[in-house]
Amino acid sequence: MSDRTPVLAFRDVNTHYGAVHILKDANIEIYAGEMVCLLGGNASGKTTTLKTILGYVPPTTGHVELDGENVNGWSTAQRVANGVTMVPENRRLFKRMTVRENLEIGAYLRHGEDLSEDYDRVFDLFPRVKERLAQKAGTLSGGEQQMVAMGRALMARPKVLLMDEPSMGLAPKLVAQNFEIIDRINKAGTTVFVVEQNANMALSIADRGYVLQTGRIVLDDTAEALMANPQMREAYLGDI
Amino acid sequence: MSTEVAPEPVRSRRFKFNWVDGFLWFLRVAALIAIVVGVVGSIQQFADGEGPSAAAWRDLIVSSISTGSMYGLIALGYSMVYGVLGFINFAHGEVFMSGTMVGLISATMLFENGFWDSNPWISILVVLVVAMITSTLVAVAIERVAYRPLRGAPRLIPLITSIGVSFFVQYSFAGLFGVAIRNYPPAPSQLSGNVDILGIPIAGTRLLVIGVAVVSMIGLWYFVTQTKTGSAMRAVAEDKEIAGLMGIDVDKTIVTTFAVGGAMAGVAGLLWALLFRGVDFLTGFLPGIKAFTAAVLGGIGNMPGAMLGGVLLGLFEGVGPQLVLAGLGIPAVSQLKDAVAFAALVLVLIFRPTGLLGERLGSEDRV
Numbered sequence: 001m002s003d004r005t006p007v008l009a010f011r012d013v014n015t016h017y018g019a020v021h022i023l024k025d026a027n028i029e030i031y032a033g034e035m036v037c038l039l040g041g042n043a044s045g046k047t048t049t050l051k052t053i054l055g056y057v058p059p060t061t062g063h064v065e066l067d068g069e070n071v072n073g074w075s076t077a078q079r080v081a082n083g084v085t086m087v088p089e090n091r092r093l094f095k096r097m098t099v100r101e102n103l104e105i106g107a108y109l110r111h112g113e114d115l116s117e118d119y120d121r122v123f124d125l126f127p128r129v130k131e132r133l134a135q136k137a138g139t140l141s142g143g144e145q146q147m148v149a150m151g152r153a154l155m156a157r158p159k160v161l162l163m164d165e166p167s168m169g170l171a172p173k174l175v176a177q178n179f180e181i182i183d184r185i186n187k188a189g190t191t192v193f194v195v196e197q198n199a200n201m202a203l204s205i206a207d208r209g210y211v212l213q214t215g216r217i218v219l220d221d222t223a224e225a226l227m228a229n230p231q232m233r234e235a236y237l238g239d240i
Numbered sequence: 241m242s243t244e245v246a247p248e249p250v251r252s253r254r255f256k257f258n259w260v261d262g263f264l265w266f267l268r269v270a271a272l273i274a275i276v277v278g279v280v281g282s283i284q285q286f287a288d289g290e291g292p293s294a295a296a297w298r299d300l301i302v303s304s305i306s307t308g309s310m311y312g313l314i315a316l317g318y319s320m321v322y323g324v325l326g327f328i329n330f331a332h333g334e335v336f337m338s339g340t341m342v343g344l345i346s347a348t349m350l351f352e353n354g355f356w357d358s359n360p361w362i363s364i365l366v367v368l369v370v371a372m373i374t375s376t377l378v379a380v381a382i383e384r385v386a387y388r389p390l391r392g393a394p395r396l397i398p399l400i401t402s403i404g405v406s407f408f409v410q411y412s413f414a415g416l417f418g419v420a421i422r423n424y425p426p427a428p429s430q431l432s433g434n435v436d437i438l439g440i441p442i443a444g445t446r447l448l449v450i451g452v453a454v455v456s457m458i459g460l461w462y463f464v465t466q467t468k469t470g471s472a473m474r475a476v477a478e479d480k481e482i483a484g485l486m487g488i489d490v491d492k493t494i495v496t497t498f499a500v501g502g503a504m505a506g507v508a509g510l511l512w513a514l515l516f517r518g519v520d521f522l523t524g525f526l527p528g529i530k531a532f533t534a535a536v537l538g539g540i541g542n543m544p545g546a547m548l549g550g551v552l553l554g555l556f557e558g559v560g561p562q563l564v565l566a567g568l569g570i571p572a573v574s575q576l577k578d579a580v581a582f583a584a585l586v587l588v589l590i591f592r593p594t595g596l597l598g599e600r601l602g603s604e605d606r607v
Contacts, residue, residue: 054485076484076485077484077487077489080484080485080486080487081487085485086485088482088485092479092481092482094474094475094478094479094482094483095478096474096478097471097474097475097478101471101474104468104471105471105472105475105483105486105488106486108468108472108486108487108488109486109487152486156486156487
């Protein structure tokens, strides 16, 4: 694997909020087609990791790479334009706009391209979204909104899809459904990086995982190995 | 747990008399009684053959709608900026004034070389374009210089800045063009007559004003709902952070919003010229505040609301004094039109603080 260039990588990244040291020597590598998860409890640095990828938080030392290129000086917009798309926590749809408009905004940077294939892909994954196209996004149920949020992200044809806490605020049944959808998106060829507290769920579909503890990556292994790791079981999984 | 809500406080709240609420209810009831008594009185007068004739009422309504649609076009700028940035841009009246002032220069030049009389329609179009370009540039410049550095500051700060900007623009124009009131050349003779619409004679100027306002509104509606830039604007208004994550250039979209609001104010500048002719450096103040009232009336942040609010405010101040105050036996009612316009603002805030088409404010938006 190491001879390929990772789609997204952290190289010895350290970040600070003022004097507070958040990420400590973080190294992450995500390769094309993979599904990688980042696990950790509250205040472990998960959100900071995403903000660092998107350029909201600059690394104090080390750098972020997209396709092997150091992107430390890039703006958020440049990173987004180069294939980093996020499905935000709690979905954050444009509630006063229709479902169709939400999807169109997902494809905002793809000027003048034919989007019909992308719409078909979204409707294939989420037939319900097609039925709701003309409805205001704010009128949909939580599960439907999650589908639109993912559809919106897919419309950008991301190189790497970042998922911020996809299980947050959803009923257990919807969480399972959600992860099944993420799995399908990944199997269809999109690289996915899931940041999640729900370790069981995330590891059940991921190829590999990183475990963050107070800003330091303490474990880094395949999903099966992490599932079997006693340290991991103790710290995050509880009794399965 | 939150499920254990004690019934005690709820019950005691129901019976507790609150002086502020009581006073507001008194105001509501008093306003309603005054309006009902006034309207009944005016109808009585009309039935007795006193007061204005039917034709005078009709002209009053038409002129109120035309003035109101001008307010509506200015109100759009307040509402759009409030939508994306969440503060009231009090300098917007000056954006309107700058359009009508610079439009005056072009109109005077056209008048002096005779083109105004020989080609009135082209002349009006030229003045329109000049006014729109001026207002757009002024609005964009204000955003760039005064508001962008304040992005992320508490809302009160750009609000206060906007008042400062307003004075700055006013007195810059006073310095550049003098303080005297100057008049636009008289409207072309083709507009001075009446036009029959469905058998109702309407003054040509008024009809042109209403027509231009309607066309501008349709154009704006198309832009905002049917174009990519328009949906980017709505996305930025709803959630700047996520809009940015989708690749929308938020700063550019905010500039576009100011530009479009400015262009609408420029159109209103031409309409002002057609309706009132006289222009000076303070011209922006009263229409600006009234347009702000119209935006609040329609529901600030809501674009159809701004237009509706403008027309309604025009009717309130135009027809209201004659309809309500004259019926109450108050003399010289037309002098009171500005008082009525701002009484409308107070009444809206008492009866329906979110405006007619406005959405309920989230608790974080309350002061």
